[in-house]
Amino acid sequence: MRSLQPEIQYATLSQQGETAQLGMWVFIATETLFFGALIFTYFIYRDAYPKEFAEAGKDAVLWCGSVNVGLLLTSSLTMVLAIDAAADGRRRHLKNWLLATAGLGIAFVCVKGVEWCLDLAHHDVPSINFIMKPAEAPAGELFWVFYFIATPLHALHLLIGLGLILYMLWRVRRGDLTPAYYAPLEVVGLYWSFVDTVWIFLYPCIYLVGRS
Amino acid sequence: MATITAGLPTSYVTSENTISSWLLTKDHKRIALLFFASITFFFFIGGIAATLIRMHLATPEGLLQPDIYNRMFTMHGIVMVWFFLIPSIPTTLGNFIIPLAIGAHDLAFPRINLASWYVFNLSGLVLLYALIMGGIDTGWTFYTPYSTLFANGYVIAATLAVFINGFSSIMTGLNFVVTIHRLRAPGMTWMRLPLFVWGIYSVSLVMLLATPVLAMTVLLVAMERFMGVGIFDPARGGDPLLFQHMFWFYSHPAVYIMILPAMGVVSELITCYVRRPIFGYTGMTYALMSIAIISFFVWGHHMFTAGISIYSAVVFSLMTFFVAVPSAIKVFNWTASLHKGSITFDAPMLYALGFVLLFTIGGLTGLIVATVALDVHLQDTYFVIAHFHYIMVGGTVSAFFGGLHYWWPKITGRLYPEMWARMAALLTFVGFNLTFFPQFILGYLGMPRRYYAYPPEWQAWNVLSSAGASILAVAYILPLGYLGWSLLRGERAAPNPWRATGLEWQTSSPPPKHNFERTPVVTAGPYLYDPEDGGFIAQNGAVNA
Numbered sequence: 001m002r003s004l005q006p007e008i009q010y011a012t013l014s015q016q017g018e019t020a021q022l023g024m025w026v027f028i029a030t031e032t033l034f035f036g037a038l039i040f041t042y043f044i045y046r047d048a049y050p051k052e053f054a055e056a057g058k059d060a061v062l063w064c065g066s067v068n069v070g071l072l073l074t075s076s077l078t079m080v081l082a083i084d085a086a087a088d089g090r091r092r093h094l095k096n097w098l099l100a101t102a103g104l105g106i107a108f109v110c111v112k113g114v115e116w117c118l119d120l121a122h123h124d125v126p127s128i129n130f131i132m133k134p135a136e137a138p139a140g141e142l143f144w145v146f147y148f149i150a151t152p153l154h155a156l157h158l159l160i161g162l163g164l165i166l167y168m169l170w171r172v173r174r175g176d177l178t179p180a181y182y183a184p185l186e187v188v189g190l191y192w193s194f195v196d197t198v199w200i201f202l203y204p205c206i207y208l209v210g211r212s
Numbered sequence: 213m214a215t216i217t218a219g220l221p222t223s224y225v226t227s228e229n230t231i232s233s234w235l236l237t238k239d240h241k242r243i244a245l246l247f248f249a250s251i252t253f254f255f256f257i258g259g260i261a262a263t264l265i266r267m268h269l270a271t272p273e274g275l276l277q278p279d280i281y282n283r284m285f286t287m288h289g290i291v292m293v294w295f296f297l298i299p300s301i302p303t304t305l306g307n308f309i310i311p312l313a314i315g316a317h318d319l320a321f322p323r324i325n326l327a328s329w330y331v332f333n334l335s336g337l338v339l340l341y342a343l344i345m346g347g348i349d350t351g352w353t354f355y356t357p358y359s360t361l362f363a364n365g366y367v368i369a370a371t372l373a374v375f376i377n378g379f380s381s382i383m384t385g386l387n388f389v390v391t392i393h394r395l396r397a398p399g400m401t402w403m404r405l406p407l408f409v410w411g412i413y414s415v416s417l418v419m420l421l422a423t424p425v426l427a428m429t430v431l432l433v434a435m436e437r438f439m440g441v442g443i444f445d446p447a448r449g450g451d452p453l454l455f456q457h458m459f460w461f462y463s464h465p466a467v468y469i470m471i472l473p474a475m476g477v478v479s480e481l482i483t484c485y486v487r488r489p490i491f492g493y494t495g496m497t498y499a500l501m502s503i504a505i506i507s508f509f510v511w512g513h514h515m516f517t518a519g520i521s522i523y524s525a526v527v528f529s530l531m532t533f534f535v536a537v538p539s540a541i542k543v544f545n546w547t548a549s550l551h552k553g554s555i556t557f558d559a560p561m562l563y564a565l566g567f568v569l570l571f572t573i574g575g576l577t578g579l580i581v582a583t584v585a586l587d588v589h590l591q592d593t594y595f596v597i598a599h600f601h602y603i604m605v606g607g608t609v610s611a612f613f614g615g616l617h618y619w620w621p622k623i624t625g626r627l628y629p630e631m632w633a634r635m636a637a638l639l640t641f642v643g644f645n646l647t648f649f650p651q652f653i654l655g656y657l658g659m660p661r662r663y664y665a666y667p668p669e670w671q672a673w674n675v676l677s678s679a680g681a682s683i684l685a686v687a688y689i690l691p692l693g694y695l696g697w698s699l700l701r702g703e704r705a706a707p708n709p710w711r712a713t714g715l716e717w718q719t720s721s722p723p724p725k726h727n728f729e730r731t732p733v734v735t736a737g738p739y740l741y742d743p744e745d746g747g748f749i750a751q752n753g754a755v756n757a
């Protein structure tokens with residue numbers, strides 16, 4: 001196992017670790033406003049067209065969204081277990097929990113892909129094959145525009161998270177996540193939980209709006 | 213050569229000399245210089261567009277084709293706002309000075325700092341692409357539905373450039389916030405921070421919380437154009453006013469992104485050249501933070517004539533008046549700091565005084581346009597143009613040049629020629645006022661902004677304005693000449709040529725690669741100057757050194 005030195009601007013490794021975590025918290029604050037602005041536009045339009053949005057939302061594939069909630073929540077659990085294993089220095093557990101997290105993330109993307117195909121089959125993709133039902137005119141398309149901006153953006157964040165997990169697996173292999181210093185993993189964990197939380201907010205906007 | 217430099221610590225400039233040691237550097241000081249190069253380039257691009265605009269407006273019938281004129285003022289706005297003013301002080305002076313001023317060896321995330329520069333240049337390339345392919349004519353505000361449905365320029369490329377540019381802003385802001393929270397030297401408490409650090413801290417918060425909203429807004433515009441959907445198209449259920457709300461939610465705070473660091477710079481300059489502690493330090497910090505916070509709740513004052521309800525107009529008007537309170541506190545405190553000081557009128561001080569005067573005019577006229585009834589008359593006239601140029605150019609650019617001269621010896625290890633610098637500072641002040649004061653009058657008379665022609669009776673004021681612009685151009689090109697000369701031939705600078713109190717002056721000029729030989733320990737507040745004999749106590753407790 002290699003012994004890590006802090007970078008030149010830090011006095012200690014723990015200062016370096018705390019700073020990295022603060023950096024991720026600050027980043028999450030900006031991300032909150034990024035997704036927040038999008039969800040804000042959604043609520044403005046939903047407020048203007050409540051019936052039309054409810055009608056358009058009936059086409060959203062409920063089972064896909066719900067399964068994905070389950071997958072992501074579970075993946076946050078496995079991520080925390082990975083961090084716990086890192087803190088205890090159980091390297092094999094750490095690796096396995098990280099692999100489980102990545103697996104759940106990949107499953108999410110697959111379900112999402114299936115869902116997008118179903119949306120295509122339902123003629124719900126704006127600018128490709130969207131057909132406005134009379135009950136949802138004129139704003140039904142806005143709902144699906146929101147959907148097709150929000151879900152790919154979220155999926156993109158998730159893919160970045162998967163990349164970070166792979167990077168963590170590589171660092172586990174290299175042996176530089178030790179009980180003395182595993183802050184990078186905690187930072188990735190924060191990010192992963194944020195991506196999870198975004199989905200929790202998108203879920204009711206997309207899947208429950210037409211089903212009250 | 214070795215015999216000459218022996219005994220001196222190797223500076224960050226000379227420590228390595230390969231091209232890759234610059235392009236892959238993680239040193240905040242080198243990255244600051246890289247940013248200097250980029251924003252100077254864009255300053256002159258935006259300046260060329262401004263020159264063409266003023267040449268065009270010297271005669272009522274003009275010089276450019278109407279369509280070209282539209283593209284020129286759009287390019288001027290986009291380049292100056294996102295590619296010069298917003299990054300100007302934070303990425304250059306902030307990048308260079310902040311770690312030094314708080315006694316740190318670098319920023320918290322040096323790789324992110326370097327990435328910010330690359331992302332900035334990438335966004336610049338995308339913008340240049342839009343420019344070379346024919347530009348856009350929407351104005352820098354990209355108002356819908358014109359930008360989404362009718363404009364025939366490269367709107368997607370330009371909005372993409374602004375989107376990418378936002379990442380650079382966010383990376384830089386994030387680095388500063390985290391650095392100032394975690395990397396202060398022992399003894400550097402929050403209430404001992406120099407006001408420049410407070411200015412950068414407050415502006416970073418605004419960058420972090422406002423920029424993502426702009427990113428989403430321009431993304432929606434680009435998506436609407438690209439996918440042919442109707443996010444802001446009223447015929448398809450969209451709301452064009454929603455765009456304005458979201459755009460100004462960022463773009464009003466953006467004005468404070470420009471002015472807050474400038475306020476920080478000016479506080480450093482005034483104390484040093486007055487040899488007096490700042491008047492009301494605590495009030496200054498609270499003023500910075502409250503300007504940052506209130507800036508998020510005033511955006512509606514850009515929309516008084518856009519069809520928002522009278523009740524929200526009144527509330528936004530009131531909130532805008534509130535911003536004037538901390539702004540006035542700052543102006544009064546700077547003025548009070550002059551009292552019983554021993555003032556030297558060196559170039560940085562001239563720029564700082566220019567800042568205070570021009571910012572005051574810009575601020576007071578801001579109250580006029582924030583008044584709903586008056587704004588109905590003044591909205592979209594040259595009065596508004598003059599008002600915000602007093603803040604952004606008279607304020608921010610003056611402070612940028614003041615700070616550049618003040619820290620020049622620290623950055624380069626050379627002194628600049630004082631007489632030339634004073635002349636540039638005076639020319640800036642004279643040229644600026646001559647350019648923009650007539651625009652207040654034109655606006656009051658009713659000359660609308662963005663029109664390419666005007667009735668002949670307004671020509672006299674427009675000629676004055678264009679004449680002022682040519683003086684301003686000289687004042688901006690002049691430093692390029694004498695600072696360039698100083699880089700090669702200027703007198704070598706001592707570590708603390710201005711006898712200033714900040715920690716950045718307690719290391720060599722230029723500083724060594726990691727700033728300090730040993731981490732400094734802070735024992736004193738900022739600005740312990742003595743007006744009686746001009747003496748001072750530096751923040752590490754050194755007396756007159």
Ligand SMILES: [Cu+2]
Nearest residue numbers: 464511513514
């Ligand atoms: Cu404003």
